[in-house]
Amino acid sequence: MGIILKPIVTEKMMSISEKYNRFGFRVLHSANKIEIKKAVEEMYNVTVIKVNTSNYHGKKKSRYTKAGVINGMTATYKKAIVTLKEGDKIDFYSNI
Secondary structure (H helix, E strand, C coil): CCCEEEECCCHHHHHHHHHHCEEEEEECCCCCHHHHHHHHHHHHCCCEEEEEEEEECCCEEEEEECCEEEEEECCCEEEEEEEECCCCCCCCCCCC
């Protein structure tokens, strides 16, 4: 897949995509906005107007088990919100 790791398909993201024609993707940490724009346009054959990115840092988690306390972290990732031109649409469920 390259730069785009996977689309974000949640209730909140679906409501945003219906109202504002914006779609979310998890992308590589090293990807910049220009690379993300090119990758989305090539993959889905749409026109991208704007790209917003944000880095999410992992949270510390711990749980208690019979063996003792287990410490760890959730994964860090970069999220890209892509705004499409009016009339363009991405259908994530067409390949299923």
